[in-house]
Amino acid sequence: EDQVTQSPEALRLQEGESSSLNCSYTVSGLRGLFWYRQDPGKGPEFLFTLYSAGEEKEKERLKATLTKKESFLHITAPKPEDSATYLCAVQDLMNRDDKIIFGKGTRLHILP
Amino acid sequence: DTGVSQDPRHKITKRGQNVTFRCDPISEHNRLYWYRQTLGQGPEFLTYFQNEAQLEKSRLLSDRFSAERPKGSFSTLEIQRTEQGDSAMYLCASSFALAGVETQYFGPGTRLLVL
Numbered sequence: 001e002d003q004v005t006q007s008p009e010a011l012r013l014q015e016g017e018s019s020s021l022n023c024s025y026t027v028s029g030l031r032g033l034f035w036y037r038q039d040p041g042k043g044p045e046f047l048f049t050l051y052s053a054g055e056e057k058e059k060e061r062l063k064a065t066l067t068k069k070e071s072f073l074h075i076t077a078p079k080p081e082d083s084a085t086y087l088c089a090v091q092d093l094m095n096r097d098d099k100i101i102f103g104k105g106t107r108l109h110i111l112p
Numbered sequence: 113d114t115g116v117s118q119d120p121r122h123k124i125t126k127r128g129q130n131v132t133f134r135c136d137p138i139s140e141h142n143r144l145y146w147y148r149q150t151l152g153q154g155p156e157f158l159t160y161f162q163n164e165a166q167l168e169k170s171r172l173l174s175d176r177f178s179a180e181r182p183k184g185s186f187s188t189l190e191i192q193r194t195e196q197g198d199s200a201m202y203l204c205a206s207s208f209a210l211a212g213v214e215t216q217y218f219g220p221g222t223r224l225l226v227l
């Protein structure tokens with residue numbers, strides 16, 4: 001069964017303190033791995049799609065990387081506005097319904 | 113591109129009542145998904161449509177739930193005889209799928225509270 005595990009569950013950082021969020025996944029075959037940002041009471045906002053091991057993508061202070069078993073979301077010099085829940089999700093090649101499986105997310109809080 | 117929209121944004125109802133939610137996807141997208149999210153959890157897949165055809169339903173979707181996408185554009189999700197356990201955020205997402213990976217874009221969600 002497909003699984004996505006995110007760690008840590010919550011993370012508090014000082015403004016400017018860089019860190020990484022982890023997403024471990026188990027799928028029969030990876031079609032794609034997705035990172036979303038979700039603010040309280042809102043829908044997930046798309047950040048990145050990664051397709052194959054070794055791939056990296058960047059957007060402002062965020063960089064996502066992918067290996068065969070996990071993905072990292074690196075946050076460099078974060079600002080208070082980066083505070084949100086970050087969700088990781090995977091799409092399995094073997095699932096005929098094309099659904100994506102989400103982890104529970106990492107709640108990130110950046111202190112000014 | 114106005115994004116995915118959902119209506120209403122909030123709904124409070126009494127146990128046993130029926131509720132209906134609407135989702136308007138991004139206009140050129142051919143796939144539409146419904147998810148449910150409870151506090152502290154990631155979204156869970158409920159069902160999806162390709163154009164007007166409903167292709168898959170999760171085991172989470174009991175007989176009280178029904179979804180339609182009559183003309184391959186907007187979709188509705190109806191919950192009959194609501195229960196307190198139905199309280200959650202209901203999310204809609206849309207994508208354009210041809211082959212390979214598709215990216216799903218989410219709406220703002222409808223938060224349901226069943227009293």
